[in-house]
Amino acid sequence: CLQVGQCGNQIGCKFWDLALQEHLMYRGDGTVRKSTEKRVHLDDAMSSFFRTDARNISDDGTVSTQNIKARAVPIDMEEGVLESLLQGNLKTLFDKRHCIAGDTSGCGNNWAVGHMVYGQQCLSEVMEKVRHTTEDCDSLQTFLMLHSLGGGTGSGFGTRVLQELADEYPSIYRFVSPVFPQENDDVVTSPYNSVLSLGQLIDHADCVLPVDNQQLADIAVLSQSPQRGQKDSPSYQISQPGQVKSSRSGDRKGGEAFASMNYIVASMLTNLTASMRFPGQLNVDLNELTTNLVPFPSLKFIYSSVAPIALSKHGCSSASRRVTELFRDAFSRKCQLLTAPEFKPTYFASCILLRGDVSLSDATSNVEKLRQTLSLAPWSTEGFKVGLCSVPACESPVSLLSLTNNSGIVQSLSNIQNRFVKLYNVQAHLHHYTEYLEQEEIQEAYMKTSSLIESYEQAAKIKLPDGMRHSNSKLLF
Amino acid sequence: MSILTVLVGQCGIQVGNEIWKRIQKNERTYSRDGYARCVGVDTEPKVVEKVLSNNAIYRKSNFVSDEEGRGNNWAFGYLGKPPQREQQQQQQRPAFSTKWRPTKSLIYQRTLEVIEEEIKRSNGFIESVIFINSLAGGTGSGLGSRLLEECKSAFSESVMYFINIVIGPNNFGDTAVSCLNSLLTMSTLIKYSNLIIFISNQQIFDFLSVKKKRNQSVTLEDINTFIADSVGLLLQYGTLPCIGCKLVSSLAPHGDHKIATLINHNVTVDDFQSWDTVLRGSVRTSLMRDAVAVNIVACCDEGDVHDLSVKINKIDSSCKALSFDGSIIPNNPSRAGRKEILVSMTSPSTTLLILIPMANQAAVKIFVGAYVHWYQKFGLSIDFFKDALQVIKSVVITNEQYLSKS
Numbered sequence: 039c040l041q042v043g044q045c046g047n048q049i050g051c052k053f054w055d056l057a058l059q060e061h062l063m064y065r066g067d068g069t070v071r072k073s074t075e076k077r078v079h080l081d082d083a084m085s086s087f088f089r090t091d092a093r094n095i096s097d098d099g100t101v102s103t104q105n106i107k108a109r110a111v112p113i114d115m116e117e118g119v120l121e122s123l124l125q126g127n128l129k130t131l132f133d134k135r136h137c138i139a140g141d142t143s144g145c146g147n148n149w150a151v152g153h154m155v156y157g158q159q160c161l162s163e164v165m166e167k168v169r170h171t172t173e174d175c176d177s178l179q180t181f182l183m184l185h186s187l188g189g190g191t192g193s194g195f196g197t198r199v200l201q202e203l204a205d206e207y208p209s210i211y212r213f214v215s216p217v218f219p220q221e222n223d224d225v226v227t228s229p230y231n232s233v234l235s236l237g238q239l240i241d242h243a244d245c246v247l248p249v250d251n252q253q254l255a256d257i258a259v260l261s262q263s264p265q266r267g268q269k270d271s272p273s274y275q276i277s278q279p280g281q282v283k284s285s286r287s288g289d290r291k292g293g294e295a296f297a298s299m300n301y302i303v304a305s306m307l308t309n310l311t312a313s314m315r316f317p318g319q320l321n322v323d324l325n326e327l328t329t330n331l332v333p334f335p336s337l338k339f340i341y342s343s344v345a346p347i348a349l350s351k352h353g354c355s356s357a358s359r360r361v362t363e364l365f366r367d368a369f370s371r372k373c374q375l376l377t378a379p380e381f382k383p384t385y386f387a388s389c390i391l392l393r394g395d396v397s398l399s400d401a402t403s404n405v406e407k408l409r410q411t412l413s414l415a416p417w418s419t420e421g422f423k424v425g426l427c428s429v430p431a432c433e434s435p436v437s438l439l440s441l442t443n444n445s446g447i448v449q450s451l452s453n454i455q456n457r458f459v460k461l462y463n464v465q466a467h468l469h470h471y472t473e474y475l476e477q478e479e480i481q482e483a484y485m486k487t488s489s490l491i492e493s494y495e496q497a498a499k500i501k502l503p504d505g506m507r508h509s510n511s512k513l514l515f
Numbered sequence: 516m517s518i519l520t521v522l523v524g525q526c527g528i529q530v531g532n533e534i535w536k537r538i539q540k541n542e543r544t545y546s547r548d549g550y551a552r553c554v555g556v557d558t559e560p561k562v563v564e565k566v567l568s569n570n571a572i573y574r575k576s577n578f579v580s581d582e583e584g585r586g587n588n589w590a591f592g593y594l595g596k597p598p599q600r601e602q603q604q605q606q607q608r609p610a611f612s613t614k615w616r617p618t619k620s621l622i623y624q625r626t627l628e629v630i631e632e633e634i635k636r637s638n639g640f641i642e643s644v645i646f647i648n649s650l651a652g653g654t655g656s657g658l659g660s661r662l663l664e665e666c667k668s669a670f671s672e673s674v675m676y677f678i679n680i681v682i683g684p685n686n687f688g689d690t691a692v693s694c695l696n697s698l699l700t701m702s703t704l705i706k707y708s709n710l711i712i713f714i715s716n717q718q719i720f721d722f723l724s725v726k727k728k729r730n731q732s733v734t735l736e737d738i739n740t741f742i743a744d745s746v747g748l749l750l751q752y753g754t755l756p757c758i759g760c761k762l763v764s765s766l767a768p769h770g771d772h773k774i775a776t777l778i779n780h781n782v783t784v785d786d787f788q789s790w791d792t793v794l795r796g797s798v799r800t801s802l803m804r805d806a807v808a809v810n811i812v813a814c815c816d817e818g819d820v821h822d823l824s825v826k827i828n829k830i831d832s833s834c835k836a837l838s839f840d841g842s843i844i845p846n847n848p849s850r851a852g853r854k855e856i857l858v859s860m861t862s863p864s865t866t867l868l869i870l871i872p873m874a875n876q877a878a879v880k881i882f883v884g885a886y887v888h889w890y891q892k893f894g895l896s897i898d899f900f901k902d903a904l905q906v907i908k909s910v911v912i913t914n915e916q917y918l919s920k921s
Contacts, residue, residue: 082560177582317561319735321525325586326653330690333885358732386885387691399724399732402685417883420876421691423587500883508875510868513911515878515904 039110039182040168040199043192044119045217046185047112048296051123052304053184054108054131056432057087060308062103064316064429077102083315089174104130109175111167113138113199115145115156115191138164145190149231150474152194164199165206172207180211180324182307183243187235188219188228197238204242211324214243215307218250218376218450221457227467229457230480236454237483240490245328246339247306247441248450249375254299260372261298261347305431306342306375309439312393312427319398322391322425330423331387331443336493339447343373345438357436361392361400364438365408379446384498386415389423391439394430401426416502445498451491458484516642516675516757517543518750519633521626522555523662524655525562526682527648530746531555532566533739534647537747544753546636550574554633556626556662558592558654559584577633579625585653589696590893592657595621623661627669634673643676643759645750646708650700651684651693660703667707676759679708680746683869685717692886694876695900701870702903705910709759710767711774712749712859713869714742745779748812748857751844765810765840766861771913772807774869775861781854790815790823793854794830805918806834808861811841815854820845836860863914874907 041050061084065071071078077100078084087109094105108131114120120137123129138160145152172178181203185192193216203212216239219228239246313322332338345367368390371378388408392401405422414421431437461467462480471480506514522531535551538544545551555578557563563580567573585592634641646663648655659679667677681704684693704711719741723733750758767773780793811830815823820843827841846853880886881900891897 179583317565321559321561321584323559323584323586325584325588325591326690329586329588329653329692329886329889332889333691335888397732398720398734402720417879417885418691420694423690502879502883506879506882508872508879510872510875513871513878513908514875515882515908 039108039184040113040196041110042113042183042185042196042199043189044114044116044186045189046183046192046196047114047119047123049184049215049217049300049303050110050112051126051128052297052300053307054110055128056301056304056308057311058106058108058131059432060312060429061088061315063432078106085176086315087311107131107133109171111138111164111171113164113191113195115152115160115195138167145194147188147190147225147227147231148470149190149194149227149234150471152190152192152196153198153234154194154474156191156195157198160195161198161202165202168199168203178207178210180213181207183212183214185214186217186219187232188217188223188225189231192217193231193235197235197242200238200242211244211328212242213245213247213324214239215247215249215303217303218248218454220250220252221453223251227461227470229454229461230467230471232454233458233487234480234483236451236490237486240336240486244338245324245332247310247342247375248339248447249303249306249342250377250450251299253375253377254302255295256372257302257347257375258295258298261302302344302347302375305437306344306439309344309391309393309431309437310342310441312429312431313391313425316427316429318425318427318429320424320426322389322423326423327389327441330421331389331441333386333418333443334493334497336490337386337443337497339443339451339490341378341442341444341446342375343368343440344375345373345440346434347373357395357397358400360436361396361438362404364392364436365390365404368438368440369408369412376447376450379449381446381449382413383444383446384415385412385421385442385444386418386497387421387423388412388440388442389425391425391427391441392436393427393438394434394436395428396426396436398426415498415500417500419508445494448491448494451487455484455487455491516640517552517637518643518645518753518758519630519637519641520551520553520645520647521630521662521666522553523646523648523659524557524652525559525649526652527646527655527659528555528557528562528566529735530680530682530739530742531647532570533743534746534750535570535572537743538750538753541753543642543756545572546574546633550577552633552637553577554579554626554629556580556622556654556658558582558622558658577629579622579629581622585657586889587651587653587690587692587696588889588893589653589657589660589692589699590890590895592653592655592659593661593699594657594893594895595623595661623658623665626662627665630666630670634670639673641670641674642757643678643762644670644674645678645680645759647680647682649682649684650697651690652696656696656700660700663707664703676709676763677707678710678712678759678762679704680712680714682742683713683715683717683873685715685720691880692889694873695880695886695890697873698877698900698903698907701873702906705773705906709773710763712746712766713774713776714745715776715869741779744781745777745857748779748814748844748855749777749810749859751812751842754844761840761842762810765838766808766859768808768837768861771910772861772863772866772917774866775808775810775859776865776869778858778860780856780858788854790819790826790854793856794826804835805864806836806860806862807917808838809834809836809840810859811856812844812859813842813854813856814844814846814850816851817845863918866914867911867918870907870911874904874911878904 041047079100088106090101090105094101185196187193345364367373401424522528551572558581560580563578648659650656719738720733723737766775831839
């Protein structure tokens, strides 16, 4: 996991915290651990995400929870964030040797500074640390990158690292979870940063799961429990990012609100990887997800949504009803982690990952209903991949993560483009960028995003010729 | 003469494991040193580990696993890791680190070696190799197909029959790529297998859902148990000297007619139905009308054996199948009262029902160009898909012609 920039690192912290909580609560085979266990076996499930030095393993094969390290490389160009990370409650989780902090000046919300300047200075150091971390892996399958698109470090330097990963490790999947900037983002240059980053993501990421702050904030309000995540933590407590000093004006909302927003993204990420870590009736790993969700190479932007967003207050009705509620919530506009489009999108592929005690029948019946209510692409009417993981998430007995590839992404991408155009047409702030890169490169990034939007629109319009309407009794070819 | 089962992928191993619980221990099914004649392979370690730890009948060295799955990608399963990726993962471990391991040979090669060992243990001759795998995934379908092809070319002197038990997906488990995987698998099996026994998860799911009471739901275990009961009975629990011979001759009379489906009718002791009622229920004459090949295995009490065989002979004379085989297994006294009948048949109408929707769904994707890039990434060209479609088309045409003539 590479967490870049302030945003990336804050989300990363939450993610690791939650992942560790899960593993401390459940063993690799799904049985529940006692909360007083201070030493644990680093079983196969855990070791996909965590590691420890060989010397820390005692004779009985256990390791103190203090000695468990995350397979993570935190990166930032300012000291502040990483400092608080290494001094906060999760300090033992991150290996100081793997952290990269550039000099103290940061990127000034300038993608070009992050990508070009720091790209040159710090890249080899970063790749060295990455190499160290990967050497420890038995069978490296994926890189996960967390960052925001609106700032300078996460977007600029993050994408430079991504490009380098694509060069050096071409066959390892690269999953990226970027935070799209809000409409009223106070960072003036965020449209430039975003478009330049998108250009890179289109080229170098295998699968992109964007989220946006606006939606996350709305969901956090709905869940009405800003203190979430602090209950039942055996030996770890959630760090409070509110202490981080930052020039970002987003902090006006207060550290607590960000904590719950980050928590939502963290729970999306843990649910995404649950099937790889814990047993279940139908395992789904990231390879399978990517294969099923990406019908054409460029269409790799995936909507995600998590349910339940709030623990149901009126004690649970029957198990089936609960599952139906999960499906209903996950496909409602309010639960999407990226703003849902105004129009009804065409769905190309979907993946439903269920956790907890969910029966095959409940899953089947709900998916059938979905098939009828969603507008599916005619060439992909049966495209629903279902995963069942028997180990539930920490805070609720059953949960659902839905990942869909649909044409709604066009709206979010177009919004970013429109904001870009407003600035670009008057050449506002452009000189900050042209100091480091040519105008053509900026235009190129814009063109790439435009053609991606076009690809999505075209895919949504594909109609089968009449002779190819599905038939069960006659061959169509 | 010995049999050998090869379980490929998560589905194959889970179902195969259930089936083995019902197989009798004798020299055809178990080696002299007490281990089952069974090979298992999966590209992730989890399932293999679980099965080996729960069941002592398997020889541990017979189970081969790799570290990452095949991502629901037939091409990945069939062709294996591109050398680049293998190299990459090797590069992560510098030679001096404790984690370094010598390059493993490809997983299908390791499996072939294990199979060869089993052939040696059976004095160099195996009557039938029975593959069990799913159609829609990556490992079971892709690697399973590769293994069939390789075994056929490497061991045709030592193995008489190659039989495939395939499990088709249920409707919701139908992922976007499952039709492409199924297409590629079925076309390979049609080319190389002697007999394909097709089991549909969806059909079993529907059947069991009706039987279950309102609050209970059907689990994967239920489905796997049902499949194991049926296949166990089909294999007559390993008691026959030449099960492959019986199955192939009774169910695969012709190259274009070798896809068989099963109907299992199981009556519990408390349910006092007569054999007439059971036969009426299970042996639906409308289905039998166009059956090309029929195989019936029934379990009944000693006293009923004679009457039942007369009734089965009547069915034989009334149906127009090219081949018909009926067997009766008398119940052990411990299972007195049990009435179970398994009707397997190869018929053009079921063959068409299996092949046409699958091929159509795949054809649509190939036409639109969706998902094929995943296969091309591993070296599979569009022509490969088109060839597969042609294989299916020719079987479909033959079966349609047969139907129109009769």
